[in-house]
Amino acid sequence: MHTAEGSVSLEAIVETAVSELPLRIRRAQRTIINEGSAHVVVLLEDYAAVRVTRDSFTANKLRRRQQLVDSIPSDLGLTLPRSLGPVVEIEGHAAVATEFVSGAPCPAGEGEPEELQRLLEAVSSIDPGPLQSMLNEPLSFCGGANWYSVQIEEVIPRIDQQFRNLAREAIAALAHLEPEEQVFSHGDLGGYNVMWHRGQATGILDWDLSSMSDRSTDLASLGVWHGWEKLSKIAGADQVTRAGIRRNTFRLQQLGFLIIAHRPESEVSAAIGRANSWIAENLA
CATH class of the missing domain: 3.90.1200.10 (Aminoglycoside phosphotransferase (APH), C-terminal lobe)
Incomplete structure (x- = not known):
């Protein structure tokens, strides 16, 4: 698995983000599906996705952004990546496990x-x-x-x-x-x-x-x-x-x-x- 910027590995960050989730999610195959300028997204089969910030600039904003997503009314008629666990922080990075959003x-x-x-x-x-x-x-x-x-x-x-x-x-x-x-x-x-x-x-x-x-x-x-x-x-x-x-x-x-x-x-x-x-x- 790739390494996020800094000394901590991407794998370690993902492990922290999913540590409180059910065993089937923690053991799911992991695939990096997006490496943008601000985040890395790791897909855990069709169970969940873990979003990891690449630096402290975006890490400081992740908690508020996820709170926003979780607060949008559920009757929107569209699936959103709502939280499955808390936002975690480790060595300047932040990560959160969210619901899997199907489609392409x-x-x-x-x-x-x-x-x-x-x-x-x-x-x-x-x-x-x-x-x-x-x-x-x-x-x-x-x-x-x-x-x-x-x-x-x-x-x-x-x-x-x-x-x-x-x-x-x-x-x-x-x-x-x-x-x-x-x-x-x-x-x-x-x-x-x-x-x-x-x-x-x-x-x-x-x-x-x-x-x-x-x-x-x-x-x-x-x-x-x-x-x-x-x-x-x-x-x-x-x-x-x-x-x-x-x-x-x-x-x-x-x-x-x-x-x-x-x-x-x-x-x-x-x-x-x-x-x-x-x-x-x-x-x-």
Whole structure:
């Protein structure tokens, strides 16, 4: 099994997280199914999944994020990774064993507009009132209230000179986006964070970026994964325009996260390359 950053092994962290679970779960075959920039996810057959933070930056947030997931009403109509045990902490890492969420990600470019609309409405209709203390401020992962300063001072200087003006324009457009009605927002509603079965969305993972925002935040994520042309069938022209403004900064936001999280330079460099390529292909 791979080793998490630091001296403690991933295996030891998982053992701690599942130590109070039934024997059949503790003995289940373990498979690493995701190694993202913030977490490693270890699947225990179809019994459970253990989410392990890769560093203290994300470890400090896991407990509140899991509390949020556990507090979302069960009548949402979608399966969520609710807790099977407590959040545990060991040598700067945090981990939690959660319920198994069945299904598979929808292939990129697929997904019927009607189902995408149902998914979007299900999330945006979550009552944020009882959850306010567990929600992030918008763009918290890449600076929160200071996101613009992070972009201007840390991100833009790392972008290729030929693309910096375009990057500044994209950031300025987001900074000057007119306020609109705020609803519950997942923050990354697409790709491998949504499980599907037979053409229907059945579960949602990774609620780390949940906040109050307008509908264009989750709309943008859906468009990037399922096909931008589908958005006009599930939202009005103004919302699609707002979603496009958000989409134009996604690669820059991701780079900002890696910088302020002090991720390894290899990860930062790779993100710089992705941002440059995206700007060249979509904004230049």
